[in-house]
Amino acid sequence: MTLRDMALEKMRAAIIAGHFQSGDRLVERPLCDQLGVSRSVVRETIRYLEAEGLVEILPNKGPIVAKLDWENAQQIYEIRMLLETSAAQKCAELAKDGDKKKLGKALAQLKLAYSSGETNDLFEATTLFYQYIFEISGQNVAWEVVQRLNGRISRLRAMTLGTRDRHDAGYKRIEKIFSAIDTNDPQAAAAAIQLHLTEAANIAKTLLTAELSKSEK
Amino acid sequence: MTLRDMALEKMRAAIIAGHFQSGDRLVERPLCDQLGVSRSVVRETIRYLEAEGLVEILPNKGPIVAKLDWENAQQIYEIRMLLETSAAQKCAELAKDGDKKKLGKALAQLKLAYSSGETNDLFEATTLFYQYIFEISGQNVAWEVVQRLNGRISRLRAMTLGTRDRHDAGYKRIEKIFSAIDTNDPQAAAAAIQLHLTEAANIAKTLLTAELSKSEK
DNA sequence: GGTGATAAGATGGTATACCATAATACCGAA
DNA sequence: TTCGGTATTATGGTATACCATCTTATCACC
Structure with a gap:
């Protein structure tokens, strides 16, 4: 290296x-x-x-x-929505037993991270889970794009994950994504990931606008 | 600079x-x-x-x-499909008179470039047309992403445009995109751009596989 | 004649020296 | 005291010198 x-x-x-x-x-x-x-x-x-x-x-x-305003962050969340929905859908269509096993392991890691409350672990586990989804769906280019976009909102993501681990509705929603893939149900997978991202975006918006109004006073 | x-x-x-x-x-x-x-x-x-x-x-x-195989190119076309469909849709929703005028001008340029047969002009005119669509839809981040992806398939795009100017079905399809936006019809705009991109991807695939099989012999 | 080893050249990786410019601080004059 | 100008310094932009490594070619030995 x-x-x-x-x-x-x-x-x-x-x-x-x-x-x-x-x-x-x-x-x-x-x-x-x-x-x-x-x-x-x-x-x-x-x-x-x-x-x-x-x-x-x-x-x-x-x-x-680089500065980050909600205007840009929102656009990034929208793009992620499109790409991740498509990936989840394809993933649910294509997932074989081996794939599901791998995803299941990532989910277990995620659960662990949620209970431990370590934001860093949570961050990595979440990333890995998504990576597998894109991998299984065979969309490595889209994954590249998402990763790059995520870099730009990384601070937001960290903040979002930090708050979300308190009320662990976040984990439940991810579990739902998994089970949809596990049962090879593309529609449900798409819906689940969409719900999850919408929620994440909402939290992010709240946090960001709160931060901005604070820094202005 | x-x-x-x-x-x-x-x-x-x-x-x-x-x-x-x-x-x-x-x-x-x-x-x-x-x-x-x-x-x-x-x-x-x-x-x-x-x-x-x-x-x-x-x-x-x-x-x-960077080397380009059809595997990756296809993924790029799929991502473009998602992003451009969304942009065209939003664009058709939001386009005001001034926006339509601007788009109309770009379309005229495009027509000129098609009839002149200059691949370079065609390239630029096409880019400008799309740029306006993303601009009007307010999705500058998505436009960045598309531009970056386009860079990676630029050779393919040039080849595609080069062949397409012969049978100018390409221009007709773009005109359709415009008129859908002009009448503020999001559904039609999405459908039109989808059709156009599908066609472009098909041409690209044909050209690329032909090239690869030739270089192997 | 073939194979292997060594040396030379090419190439990328790293560090540093130099230059142009823009921001800032200080000093003098009004 | 304030405004303006000049000088200094900090910073980015550019060029080049040096080093490590990999490739390749040639020569000697088997």
Whole structure:
């Protein structure tokens, strides 16, 4: 693994974990010190993150962590809705016994993470569950797209998962997705995932608007 | 505009125009000579294109122009189908008189390009038409996604447009999309764009499989 | 004549030096 | 005291030098 890959992962993780606030300037030389790499590496990493949409470049100012308003977040949730609904549908059509087993394991992990309350575990378990759905449905490109979009709303997702683990309706809804796939019921799978995402988007909206109104006062 | 931006545009254009074949190695130093910039610029540009999916990095080999098989292309067409259908639908719902006028102008451009037979003009006019649709529907993020995906199948699109201008059924289908939007008929707009894309995907498949079987012999 | 090893060249990875520009702070004059 | 200008510094943009590694070709030995 190259230095760039490591730097990329670290920075992505730092942004997603909220270690950098949205709008923060990413000054190159301090980043070099923090990551222990040269500017070349940092700059190439930033270019990659820029293309990913996690970082914006202000002309003659340099890179900042991309800002996220509800306008864009909402659009991202809508796109995810389309792609994930389609994936869940196809997944329910195609899932064989082996696939269901794999999904079942991911669900078990998810349950564990929900009960433990570790937001990080929850994040990973959720990601894995979705990854399997896209894998089984054979839509690796769509999964790429979703992952990239998720990067841009990662802070929102973390916040959403953080609140959702309290009232664990979230887990129930995911279980519903699983059982629809398990019984090879495409319609139900699509409906279940749609419901889940709508709920997630609502929570996200509440949290984000609350945050914005707070920061304005 | 920075050197990087110019280099980026040039390289993207070169890849899209087929100046580089898919699978070709992108050797850094020759690229520096061709673009008249330093390696730093070339490397950062390549990072960006890598994130865009236009370029792949082979470990210890360096960057190559991303290969495109029908498997992936098909997935891209499917994703476009979802996003563009949704956009056309919303567009037909929301389009005001001013929007329709703008779209109408783009359509006129498109007609001109069809009759001139210039693949390049056709490419640009088509892009503009779609851009307006996404703009009017207020889905700028989805447009970003579509553009990025289009980059990866740009060669296919150019080939498709190249053949389609002969039998101009393509233009008729686009006209149908326009008139559906013009009459604010979301259902018809969705159906029309779906038909158009299906057709495009079919042509693309034919061309691509023909090309692959030819290169194998 | 074939196979393997070694050396040379090419290529990507990394680090650093230099330059242009924009923001800021300080000083002087009104 | 305030406004404006100049100088300094911080930062991004660009270029280049150096190093590690992989590939390939040639030569020697079997």
